Amino acid sequence: MKRRSTAKLVSCLAIAAALGAAMVGSPASAATLRMAWSQDATGLDPHKQTAFSSIRLLELIYEPLVRLDANLQIVPAVADSWQFSSNGTELTFKLNPNAKFQNGEPVTSADVKASFERILNEATGAVARANFLSIASIDAVDPHTVVFHLSQPDVPILTAMTNLNAAIVSAGEIAKGAINTTPVGSGPFKLEKWDPNSREILVANKMWAGGATGIEGINISVLPDETAILAAMRTGQIDFALLNDPLIATLIPREDRLVLNRAPVLAYHVLQLNPSRKPMTELAVRQAISCAIDRKEVLDTASLGEGKVTGPITTPSFATDPNSLFCYKRDVEKAKKLMADAGYAKGFSATVIAATGEPPTAAAEAQIIQSQLAEIGVKLDIKVMELNVYVDTWLKGDFDMAVALNGGSADPYSMYSRYWTKTGNLQKVANYIDDTLDGLMQKGRAETDPAARKVIFSDFEKHLAEMSPWIWLYTSYSYTAQQKSVQGFTGTPIGSLFGLSKVTVQQ
Template sequence: MVETMTFWQSQKKLLAGVALATVVGALAISAPVQAATLRMAWAQDATGLDPHKQTAFSSLRLLELIYEPLVRLDANLNIVPAIADSWEFSADGTSLTFKLNPNAKFHNGEAVTSADVKASFERILDEATGAATRANFLSISSIETPDAGTVVFKLSQPDAPILTAMTDLNAAIVPASEIAAGTIGTKAIGSGPFKLDQWEPDSKEELSTNKDWAGGAVALDGINISVLPDETAILAALRTGQVDFALLNDPLVATLVPREANLQLNRQPGLAYNVLQLNPSRSPMTELGVRQAISCAIDRQEVLDTALLGEGQVTGPLTIPAYATDPKELFCYTPDLEKAKKLMADAGHADGFEATVIAATGEPPVAASEAQVIQSQLAEIGIKLNIETMELNVYVDRWLKGDFDMAVAQNGGRADPYTMYNRYWTKDGNLQKVSNYIDDTLDSLMKQGRTETDPAKRKEIFAQFEKHLAEVSPWIWLSTSYNYTAQQKTVHGFVPTPTGTLFGLTKVTLD
């Protein structure tokens, strides 16, 4: 039985056309597969193997099959066991105790112990690591390991969302021995359902089933992943039966899948969001009026309809259904060119200015199209927007450094507003270089939302946070979209989730 403190129980209610020859050649590099090996494809490969540092969706989709956090989210966004069997908060909310699954083992045969959990979180908290989710765990004051199967997190204050934060792949548990050896990121040794046997970047991955996985039996012998040139090539491979299962991101391709008699499209509304990120540290985006003018000039529905074929919903900053505000209630979500022009003039930029927006070529595949629509819309208020596209690894490097005027991005959602945004919009946020904006109101509301345990009060706090964030407009939120996977009808048991995880492959069987 999983135990939690009262405030978590109450909070949980709120979580409620490429040539076929090209495809054949790309697939031919993989060795012949066994009958129970899933043949999978995607168009964007992982950019690295360090689970604590990776932010690209393509990296997370691979690593979540190899590594495990203490707890994870199920398809309904409920927190369920992973490495931990059970957990319990102290009555005052300042202590969180986990009991580990005694059968959990790393791929190297070592048992997963409390020492590994402690070493993993100390690595995440070490600022030198550059961990993507560090800011979510700053309330941890110490970590105690009374025995090999028990770990106790001592907290400096009640922290309502910390358990949700621990479901993140960026909070995966890695072997203390590998941390000491300095091999995290060069080898992939986790405790998850699959082992990484081979990785040829931008070519293929071969995974075998971890027969000792404490999570239970997996029907597959393994997964062979081919990295194909683009999603049109993936569709061609699905049509010809060379691929069993595929991850898709492009609605232009995904919407073609249902036309194929032998294929099935899995289409799940996601928590991730498409966004135009402004850089408020660069003039003239330093000026509130300019940022607001950009927000008023952008027709979000037109961006959605044109670049994503209408596959999604216009959204504000919060995409979690239990917390989201109706976009109509947010600042300038109804396009208003006259207001935008006046804001520009009042800010001293009646004649506009020139800026550059960066976009990755592969993640998401609609980024360049979004940028083109935005370019046309901002031209109406005198902004000449140049578009610079680049490979994902180059984009991620630029993005993490905040080296852009504007950026078209697709960022991951989370099941709790605090874990979703504190790394960007608090003074201690570890991705402040990306957001380049913070004010006392955002910081204060985030802190209140972190310690408040009453669900209704938390909802009101984050409603204020969302409205303020939309009004000061450091970013221009555009839309949510769908998580797509496609499969042969001989594939059974995969359950898609709002987070886009591929963890459901553990339940897959093949005819």
């Protein structure tokens, strides 16, 4: 596997500059942020989107009840305050009385109730549904007070509510069936125009309860790749950019006028196996794949070493040392023996899917894994798909293996309940569950003692790594680049762009 060439990248920049100029157009006013990214949103329904590109757009438009700050602390969003009952089975929120949707209507407890009832309705296909199954009923006590009655104590539910997939949407818009076509949130910006795979125009929400934004709006250009973004930034046509490719990001510090924002994130790169398909139905085969993969080589080659090898849990306060997990040191001989024990000494053929652009390293990761697994007789055919096709295929669980970049969370339960519980709404993506995983998840959900929760999730992580339904690879960084004239942006462990609500552009 050849390392991607910096020289080749630089030789493309002249072409990219012309293309970037054509896409960006004329400069906007000083009060409007000119932004670019290379991967557009795949949809506008905040309850159903899984692609990072969609979440990054929608988190500027919608708000959840609470959000995470840069230190992973829960802070107010639509809600001003919250409190659990003494027995942990009621969670009461007091809403910000100034919160309004972008159509001028107040955000009320009725909207909160309608939003979570929509999430819990299986017909919606909400991706975070599994995180909220303890909700037995919801009372809209008064316009600014809402009470969630829980069937059991549920420690991680508050963290789950910080996610964009738990955004509060208008009850009226739900009734109209307009959520996926007409975004009406309560966040800092309104979506004025969306030309898919071309541009988005956002304008400041003057009614945002969070206060005045530092800019009048954001004009987002969807450029063909990140070389074009870099070229446009070099010529001053772009103020701010979201980057995913470490090869491009590591070039930013060489530019006198540009600043790189780099923050470690909880999202993880992973090779997802499909344990419902032969021969991945065999534990020994899955374990052989785990033993045959050199995770550090994948990180170093595909991502220039920008990150660290990880186990399943990426939350710092819960994570286990990867060296203590099953077969995290590559052992090809052990892998060959496991293959032989399973009856596959001569190997087998399979297909691995990867998305274009999200992450940009996906194809490189697939090629490295292809080379490593060839040593134990596994012949991988790589199928690269456009992101929207990949997402649809992934959600159906219609793959042998998949190279993926999945989101993390400040709590292991809210991070993994949709995959590794028996009621998880993405079980058909995971295609594996056992009593041990489900039991540990349920214990971790109800346990209130932090030390006891850490032990529970350590056992969960070790068991998951040993069962090897997926092969966790590494965590990396979120990257944004900006002109020095842009001030006030801070990166976060969840890769959020919400901080754009407070940036300013100096003239």
